[in-house]
Amino acid sequence: MRTTVDIDQNLLQQLRDRAHQSGRSFREELNQAIHRGLTPESTAPAPRYRTPTFNLGSARAGLDLDKALALSAALDDEEIRRRLEPRG
Secondary structure, eight states: OOOOOOOOHHHHHHHHHHHHHHTOOHHHHHHHHHHHHHSOOOOSOOOOOOOOOOOOOOOOTTOOTTOHHHHHHHHHHHHHHHHHSOOO
16 A cells, blocks of 8 residues: 655664665565554563562561561661660
8 A cells, every 4th residue: 555654864764774784675674664663562471570588687576577667666766775875
């Protein structure tokens, strides 16, 4: 089918260069570029991302790890007490 489209000059040059390098006609290269752009990417699932884990030791007795804010406050309080202790 024949149609008229306006193609940016830089894209036109890239298509011409690719056609020349591949030995295909400009029309074939344009059709292939459009086809690649309209075809969904591979249907294969993406590889699963794995996050490395590290052993941080055991939890302190009496602290509920499900309560992150309570844990943070307890650690802050402990650090404040440590800084306020007289040094000697």
